[in-house]
Amino acid sequence: MDKKKSIILSFMELAKEAGSMNEVTIKEVAxxxxxxxxxxxxxxxxxxxxxxxVIDFVIGMMMDLYLIDDGYEELGFNDSLRKYIANAYEASKSVSQIMTLQHDQIANNVKMQEIKDIVFKKIADFQNQNLKIFKDNIYKKGLLEGLVFETNDEYLRIVLRLIVREFQDSTHMQDAPLDTEKLQDYLYDMTIKLLKAE
Amino acid sequence: MDKKKSIILSFMELAKEAGSMNEVTIKEVAxxxxxxxxxxxxxxxxxxxxxxxVIDFVIGMMMDLYLIDDGYEELGFNDSLRKYIANAYEASKSVSQIMTLQHDQIANNVKMQEIKDIVFKKIADFQNQNLKIFKDNIYKKGLLEGLVFETNDEYLRIVLRLIVREFQDSTHMQDAPLDTEKLQDYLYDMTIKLLKAE
Amino acid sequence: MDKKKSIILSFMELAKEAGSMNEVTIKEVAxxxxxxxxxxxxxxxxxxxxxxxVIDFVIGMMMDLYLIDDGYEELGFNDSLRKYIANAYEASKSVSQIMTLQHDQIANNVKMQEIKDIVFKKIADFQNQNLKIFKDNIYKKGLLEGLVFETNDEYLRIVLRLIVREFQDSTHMQDAPLDTEKLQDYLYDMTIKLLKAE
Amino acid sequence: MDKKKSIILSFMELAKEAGSMNEVTIKEVAxxxxxxxxxxxxxxxxxxxxxxxVIDFVIGMMMDLYLIDDGYEELGFNDSLRKYIANAYEASKSVSQIMTLQHDQIANNVKMQEIKDIVFKKIADFQNQNLKIFKDNIYKKGLLEGLVFETNDEYLRIVLRLIVREFQDSTHMQDAPLDTEKLQDYLYDMTIKLLKAE
DNA sequence: CATGAATGAGTTTTCATTCAT
DNA sequence: AATGAATGAAAACTCATTCAT
Incomplete structure (x- = not known):
């Protein structure tokens, strides 16, 4: 197997176990x-x-898993939103199995400001692309169907963050207080309410 | 000055700078x-x-700052909600100046399971009290005034988490993309939408 | 109470528990x-x-307890020897309750050569006095009674060391393999054999 | 060279100089x-x-050096005893050049009770084997030749301890008061006296 | 006299990194 | 390329000693 990848994967797994990248030692990785x-x-x-x-790899994974652009063509607003939420849930589950990448984690573990900036830029890119996909495939349809009100990117970002974070939290905790089916329903309802045309 | 407190405050400040408690050294603290x-x-x-x-101290601060029960008596639902949000914002600003306490941070930095459990319990307490205050002072009025729909605690928790986390994130980042006045307005609107009676 | 003595006694007790003087801390003593x-x-x-x-104190105790010169006047050789052995046993028991002072312990714990020399000199004094008492009160009678052979100080020192050390060892160990009555009998017999006139 | 052994030997030498194992620092050893x-x-x-x-190593050395079973076959009681004593002297000289292992030293320096027990067991083993060798090769011949009286293990142990300790002491002290040839003679005579058939 | 808060030198231990093989 | 033995800087922690009160 590719040694480079094997090192990254080993590191990642150990970081997940330890709960922090700094605590992973090179000896363990080897x-x-x-x-x-x-x-x-x-x-x-x-x-x-x-x-x-590792951070790059995880961001790459998130990009691959979250930023799905296909399969929305034939769906209306409501179904698109359901699909988006279902996908976000699946993505957060997959990523979480690997490693949860918190803003914090990056700030903590990357020392050089220069690199920090690059990483943060990548995360911003991810969020922008996520927003774009949401707008293109879900929100735009809502507008056409007259189901959502016109708002700006800032507002939409908050809505998307709500979704992503709730899923992250729920996959994060061992003793999830809420079953995931129900959480998806709640978030679907809430998104509808938050975007609904008056 | 009280040395014990001075040590805690120094540690906290350094942890904030470093982004992680483990990286703070005793030498630096001294x-x-x-x-x-x-x-x-x-x-x-x-x-x-x-x-x-330090964790205890921060939780204590959060309790003191967030869990304000006074001044709601004479206000209606809308004003109560505004007040709640304004207070949450102020609290998150104050706490953030000290240190943001993420679930992750605790999991990473506390080694003994026994102590971890105590800390998590305190956080759960905090969230429960926060919910109680919200229900008693804001949500209940909304019900009386017929402005909100009847829902359960799970749903309300998600709403409150939305508020708390948006403020945390916004105070967290140096380059806040959104001015805080506006964020408060957004969150007020969103809460109204999420709770509005049909 | 005399504070100086109280410090010495506390130190001694702690040293006995810890098994070494170096491991006793001033804080504990205080x-x-x-x-x-x-x-x-x-x-x-x-x-x-x-x-x-502490070493001085213990040596002083040993001097007081071991070097008993009285009560031999009216006894013959055999009874004197019995008395000597009984006394040595009692003394070693008392000292051991306080602290056993090994040559090693002194070498380890005293840093300045000058002081080491003084201490070793005191121990040599003790042994010399012990020998003198043994000769004056026991051995001399044996000679008079024709029960012991004429030998030199070196030989007698070995005999006395045998007695002292067996008692020290037996009070030292928790699981003494030999009951003390019997040990006294053995040592009495052995001393007789070692000194017996041909 | 074997680094592990080199560390043990360095530690041992430093412990001998310092007079205690706890006082040896890793820095010095390195x-x-x-x-x-x-x-x-x-x-x-x-x-x-x-x-x-280190303790293991020293016990191993003692076993190798003291517990010599060969060369007694053709000798009678007297010569066997002479040989035994000469060997004990040589052994104690060699071990002492390395480190004298006192019961105390072990008690002080080993922290875990479990390990202490193992070590004490090894020492007991050593003493038992020493007794066995003495009985098989020296004492038994004395019985056959009618030169020694019948006694028990307890008594023999005291005799053997007399020999071992006198040699340890004499090699221990820098200013031995007695030349070693003479000490061997004394101990030979004494052993004979202590074991002699009436 | 009595105190204990404050100290820093010194100790054990960890681990990222190097480098000869 | 692959290795792991060797390293030392740096971390947590201890404790005899000092000194202001």
Missing amino acids: IKAGIGKGTVYEYFSSKEEIIVS | IKAGIGKGTVYEYFSSKEEIIVS | IKAGIGKGTVYEYFSSKEEIIVS | IKAGIGKGTVYEYFSSKEEIIVS
Whole structure:
């Protein structure tokens, strides 16, 4: 297998277990990846570089999993929204199995401001693309169907954040207080209410 | 000055800067507090103990700042909600200046399961009290005035989390994309929409 | 009570529990003595000084307990020897309740060579006096009664060390393999054999 | 060279100089062994582990040096005893050059009761084997030759302890008051007297 | 005299990183 | 390329000693 990827995946898994990237040691990563400690440094020049790669990888995964643009063509507003929410839930579940990437985690674990900026830019990109997909595939239909009111990006961002964060929280906690089917229903209803034309 | 408090405050400030409690060193704390390294250990028997105290302190602050029960008596539903949101914003601003306490941060930084449980319990308490205050002072009036629909605690919790987290995020980021006045307005509108009687 | 003595006694007791003088901390001593840490330094200028005082105290005790010169007048050789052995046993028991002072312990715990020399000299004095008492009160009678052979101090020292050390060891160990009555009998017999005139 | 052994030997030498194992620091050990501090922890996971290894090593040495079973076959009682004593002397000299292992030292330096028990058991084993060798090769011949009286193990143990301790003491002290040839003669005579058939 | 808060030098231990093989 | 032995800087923590009150 690709050693570089194997290192990233091993690191990721250990970070999830430990609850923090800083607590993962190179020795552990090497053991989990089944290679020598020195070999890690053949592929990455420092622990920081691994962390950045891991963050990159997770953001990439989020992009792939969340930012789905297909399958909306034939659906109306209501079904599109249902699909969007279902997809967001599935995506958050998959990502969470790997690692939850909090803004905090990045701030904590990346030392160089320069790199921090790049990472934050990627996250902003992700959110922008998410917004674009939502607008193009769901919100726009709502407008055409006269079901939603006209608002601005700021407002829509808040709505999307509500969805993403609730799913993150629910996959995060072991003792979810709310079953996920119901949570999807709630969020569907709430989104409808928040966007409904007067 | 009270040394114990001074240590907690120094630790907190450094944790905020570093973005993580584990990265704060006792040496730094001692320097920031203007005392010797050994002195820190006169007041706390281990770093873990300091961390727990810091978490306790922040939860205490949150309780004091968020959970305000006064001044709602003479207000109707709309004004009560405005007041609640304004207060939540002020509280999140104050707490954030100190340190934002994420679920993650606790999971990462507290080692002993026993203590973790206590801390999580305190957070749950906080959320329950917050819900109670919201129901008693705002939601109940909405019901009386016929302005809100009848729903359950789960739904209300999601609404309250929306408010708290948006404020946390907005005070969190240096480059807030949204001015806070406007955010309050948005959240007021959104809450109204989410609770509005059909 | 005399604070100085109280410090010495507290130190001694703690040293016995810990099994080593170095592991006793001034804080513990102060607590045990019921005084402040600073007060300890009113009576002793350093931990080393306390240790030396403790050693002095124990040597003094040994002198008082072992070096008994009385009560031999009217006894013959055999009874004198019995008495000597009984006394050695009692003494070793009393001292052991306080602290066993091994040559090693002194070497380990006293840092300044000068003081070490003084202490070793005191121990040599003790042994010399012990020998003198044994010769004057027991061995001399044996010679007069024709029961013992003529030998030199070196030989007698070995015999006396045998007695002292067996008692020390037996009071030392919790699971003494031999009951003390019997041990006294054995040592009496052995001494007789070792000194017996051909 | 074998680093693990080199660490043990360095530790041992320093412990001998300092007179106590607890006072030896890892830094000193590393310097003496000519390696880095971190390297010590590649071979031992803690200071306690080193101490246990050192004790093990010394007990092993004692076993090898003291418990010699050969060369007694063709000798009679008297010569066997002479040989036994000469060997005990040589052994104690060799071990002492390394480190004298006192019961005290173990009690002080080993923290975990479990390990303490193992060590004490090893020492008991050593003493039992020593007794067995003495009985098989020396005492039994004395019985056959009618030169010694019949006695029990307790009595024999005291005799053997006399020998071992006198040699330990004499090699221990820098200013031995007695030359070693003479000491061997004394102990030979004494053993004969203590065991002699009436 | 008595105190204990304050201190920092010194200790054990961890771990990212290097480098000879 | 791959390795893991070796390293030392840095971290948490201890404790004899000082000194203002």
